[in-house]
Amino acid sequence: MPSNCNKCKNNITRLDNDKINCTNCEMMFHTRCVNLPDVNINKDIWKCENCVIKVKSKEPILDEILKELRLLRSEHAEVQKSLNLCYEKIEDCNLILKKQEQTLVEHLERIELLETNNSTLRKENLELKRQINDLEQYSRTNCVEISGVPEFKDENTMSVVQAVGTALGLNLDSYTIDTCHRLKKNFNNQPRNIIVKFVRRLDKEEFLRCRRIKRNLSVNDLPGDMRNPANSNNTIYINESLTFYNRQLCAKARAFKREKNIKFLWIRNGKILMRANENSKIFHIASETDLNDVH
Structure with a gap:
């Protein structure tokens, strides 16, 4: 089928040798019409003038696009570099966190061990x-404390104790009492207590028994030279000698007795005993927590 030359518009037959097709628009031309020589023509890449002009007109745009692509590629490389740096820093942070976590675990284990040891040491x-x-309380087994006895200058403490014994109907000689003396000064300017250590525990028990019988023992029961007119009616108290801890515990027990309406509180052989009423059991108060068991 004949075609026309896109330049001269004349027919081009299949038998014509001076013809060429544009590889871009596929239009057919006479080689003489497009001023092509007869030899050394690569027909596989040849483009007509119009197509060449179109391609050249697009080259600046392509150049701009390529420039932008190169810029984007450069920016992408910078971003990738920054990301890689961030990844490295994150990895470093993760390593630091892992080390800190391990250190924290070790410290927590150490704290737990210290707390366990501390609890054991406390117990x-x-x-x-x-x-x-x-x-200390056992060392006071044979001791009693007397309070409320008037104190005089240059007094003989042994004679004072013997006078208290006489007031109770008990004869105390020097062989019965190991030692006796006044304790440190009271803050309320009251007469200092007298601590008495008996040779035998039986004598101490008898002394306390006589005091329980004579419940109204007062300064008036002492000889005249041992009385003080200002406090002649003061009651004389005789109690078992307690350690500092047991005295504090006894004070708390008395406060607990008043608060909870506990009926009985007494001391026997250095032990603090409580009983809620006549029908309840007897509780030994060895620590403040034991008060909660009294019922």
């Missing part, structure tokens, strides 16, 4: 304090 310390208190 051992409390047990040692209890044992020391028990030993």
Whole structure:
């Protein structure tokens, strides 16, 4: 089928040798019409003038696009570089966090061990304090404290104690009493208490028994030279000698007795005993927590 030359518009037959097709628009031309030589023509890449002009007109746009692409590629490389740096820093942070986490775990384990050891030491310390208190209280087994007896300058404490014994109907000689003396000064300017250590526990028990019988023992029961007119009606109290800890515990027990309407509180052989009423059991108060058991 004949075609026309896109330049001269004349027919081009299949037998014509001076013809060429544009590889871009596929239009057919006479080689003479497009001023092509007869030899050394690569017909596989040849483009007509119009197509060449179109391609050249697009080259600036392509150049701009390529420039933008190069810029984008450069920016992408910078971003990738920054991301890689961030990844490295994140990895470093993760390593630091892992080390800190391990250190924290070790410290927590150490704290837990220290708390366990501290708890054990506290229990051992409390047990040692209890044992020391028990030993100190045992050393006071034969001791009583007398309070409310007037104090005079250059007094003979042994004679004062013997006078108290006489008031109770009990004869106390020097062989019965190991030692006796006034304690440190009271803050309320009251006469200092007298501590008496008996040779035998039986004598101490008898002394306390006589005091329980004579419940209204007062300064008036003493000889005249041992009385003080200002406090002649004051009651004389005789109690078992307690350690500092047991005295504090006894004071708390008395406050608890008043608050909870506990009926009985007494001391026997250095032990603090409580009983809610006549029908309840007897509780030994060895620590403040034991008060909660009284019912």
